[in-house]
Amino acid sequence: MRAQASVLHLDLDAFFASVEQRDKPSLRGKPVVVGGVGGRGVVSTASYEARVFGVHSAMSTREARSRCPHAAFLTGRFHAYREASGVVMGLLRAVSPLVEPLSLDEAFVDLERADLPDLETPTVTAFAQRLRREVSAATGGLTASVGLGTSKFIAKVASDLDKPDGLTVVAPGTEQELLRPMKATVIPGVGPATAERLRRAGIVTVADLEAVSAEELVRIVGRSHGTGLWHLARALDDRPVVAEREAKSVSVEGTYDTDLTDRRLMEGLLTRQAGEVAARLVKHGLSGRTITIKVRLHDFTTVNRSSTLPSPTDTAGTIARVARSLLGDLLASADLSGGVRLLGVGVSGLADWVQEDLFGGTDAEPEPEVPVDLPTMRRRETWPPGLDVEHDEMGRGWVWGSGRGVVTVRFETAETPAGPVRSYAADDPQLHAWLPPEPADPADPADPAEPVGPAARDTVTDADGSTDVAAQSAADSTGDDGEVGEVGEVGEVGEVGEDTGDDAGGLSAPPDAPGPRA
Numbered sequence: 481m482r483a484q485a486s487v488l489h490l491d492l493d494a495f496f497a498s499v500e501q502r503d504k505p506s507l508r509g510k511p512v513v514v515g516g517v518g519g520r521g522v523v524s525t526a527s528y529e530a531r532v533f534g535v536h537s538a539m540s541t542r543e544a545r546s547r548c549p550h551a552a553f554l555t556g557r558f559h560a561y562r563e564a565s566g567v568v569m570g571l572l573r574a575v576s577p578l579v580e581p582l583s584l585d586e587a588f589v590d591l592e593r594a595d596l597p598d599l600e601t602p603t604v605t606a607f608a609q610r611l612r613r614e615v616s617a618a619t620g621g622l623t624a625s626v627g628l629g630t631s632k633f634i635a636k637v638a639s640d641l642d643k644p645d646g647l648t649v650v651a652p653g654t655e656q657e658l659l660r661p662m663k664a665t666v667i668p669g670v671g672p673a674t675a676e677r678l679r680r681a682g683i684v685t686v687a688d689l690e691a692v693s694a695e696e697l698v699r700i701v702g703r704s705h706g707t708g709l710w711h712l713a714r715a716l717d718d719r720p721v722v723a724e725r726e727a728k729s730v731s732v733e734g735t736y737d738t739d740l741t742d743r744r745l746m747e748g749l750l751t752r753q754a755g756e757v758a759a760r761l762v763k764h765g766l767s768g769r770t771i772t773i774k775v776r777l778h779d780f781t782t783v784n785r786s787s788t789l790p791s792p793t794d795t796a797g798t799i800a801r802v803a804r805s806l807l808g809d810l811l812a813s814a815d816l817s818g819g820v821r822l823l824g825v826g827v828s829g830l831a832d833w834v835q836e837d838l839f840g841g842t843d844a845e846p847e848p849e850v851p852v853d854l855p856t857m858r859r860r861e862t863w864p865p866g867l868d869v870e871h872d873e874m875g876r877g878w879v880w881g882s883g884r885g886v887v888t889v890r891f892e893t894a895e896t897p898a899g900p901v902r903s904y905a906a907d908d909p910q911l912h913a914w915l916p917p918e919p920a921d922p923a924d925p926a927d928p929a930e931p932v933g934p935a936a937r938d939t940v941t942d943a944d945g946s947t948d949v950a951a952q953s954a955a956d957s958t959g960d961d962g963e964v965g966e967v968g969e970v971g972e973v974g975e976v977g978e979d980t981g982d983d984a985g986g987l988s989a990p991p992d993a994p995g996p997r998a
């Protein structure tokens with residue numbers, strides 16, 4: 481715990497939903513729910529207008545639809561979220577070299593390393609207000625809530641106190657006063673299971689927790705948890721702000737217009753991505769022990785699987801072999817029949833040296849190129865609601881709903897007023913999914929990532945590149961376990977979607993326009 485409130489926590493408000501409202505003018509001021517739109521989808525983010533109706537993160541989309549049937553239910557557009565996140569993280573990094581992102585929409589900033597005249601409360605308060613205005617100006621109006629405190633724990637608690645669009649500074653010395661009346665679940669790591677164990681011991685608030693001895697706490701919640709809880713209940717938190725943690729990996733991922741179901745095709749794509757990852761590792765003289773695959777399902781949930789080798793590798797064959805075996809594990813344990821829309825391979829736990837490859841002998845044998853049969857990726861056109869599209873004559877817009885062979889599009893962007901709605905046949909050759917221009921690879925501008933094909937788009941993350949590694953879980957900032965869900969956490973399994981057939985879902989009720997023509 482520091483003597484001054486020099487840890488800042490910034491949290492963009494209802495991030496995914498706010499980006500959607502920014503880019504879809506007709507949805508501004510209206511309930512918007514971003515997440516899985518399929519039968520077993522999960523809400524990732526609800527706009528504040530939808531939260532009024534009791535819709536929140538991690539709730540099933542089915543429940544959300546019943547609570548707020550007039551909301552716009554949209555699938556996620558990660559390219560837009562990544563872009564906005566990059567702008568915000570860039571602003572923060574201009575402030576201090578010590579920026580620790582927790583997810584696309586949240587980060588700690590260490591103001592001890594910022595260029596401020598002093599760290600007294602009035603100074604940091606004025607600075608935070610200025611920063612909030614800059615975030616809004618740079619992102620086309622997204623709002624952020626900011627907390628300032630003497631530790632990461634307090635800063636994070638503080639940013640939540642005046643949401644949305646708020647600022648809370650917890651003056652040094654007032655931390656315990658603030659925490660005591662709060663529920664114990666405010667402490668990072670106290671999820672529902674721990675909270676229930678504490679409740680049975682009569683502990684509900686932080687004040688209750690503070691009254692319990694360290695030995696007693698260890699007895700109730702176990703040794704690994706108990707000591708940390710005892711300290712945090714007293715606002716004792718000395719964890720440093722750690723910069724660039726999320727960039728300690730090299731990864732390649734591809735997003736596909738059509739959902740992949742064919743195992744051989746997925747293996748082929750992973751093998752190709754493994755080759756690209758290996759080439760980048762070699763080029764930067766890096767190697768890593770942990771290999772992770774990232775799979776985003778049709779219903780928007782994201783699943784990561786990883787495996788750690790006994791020694792670091794930079795070899796395409798090894799990375800590919802592990803990636804394919806991880807895919808095999810995933811196929812054995814989860815139902816991917818609804819289709820996969822994103823696949824990626826990453827290597828983390830980086831070291832700047834390579835040991836003898838101890839994993840299954842030498843890689844003298846070149847990895848056979850697995851043919852990637854692109855036509856099979858055109859198996860099924862899907863037009864999930866919210867998707868960016870472009871029509872040859874009408875220009876850019878977004879899928880307002882689809883089903884029974886018809887796609888309804890609203891033609892508008894962040895820069896236009898609310899636009900007109902038109903319907904097209906789902907196979908109309910003039911209608912295309914829209915993706916932003918290929919981002920330049922900052923590490924290697926002369927060597928752009930080779931696109932897998934017309935239906936695919938790869939994004940590349942380098943050790944010294946962008947912040948794409950942050951694995952976005954199914955639920956964006958559910959808040960329940962605070963910092964436990966850290967950037968790049970592996971092994972998170974969202975609910976597995978089922979094939980819902982066509983995309984008859986869409987917007988369940990028109991915001992202010994006629995529905996899709998049947």
Ligand SMILES: [Mg+2]
Nearest residue numbers: 491492494585
């Ligand atoms: Mg947020």
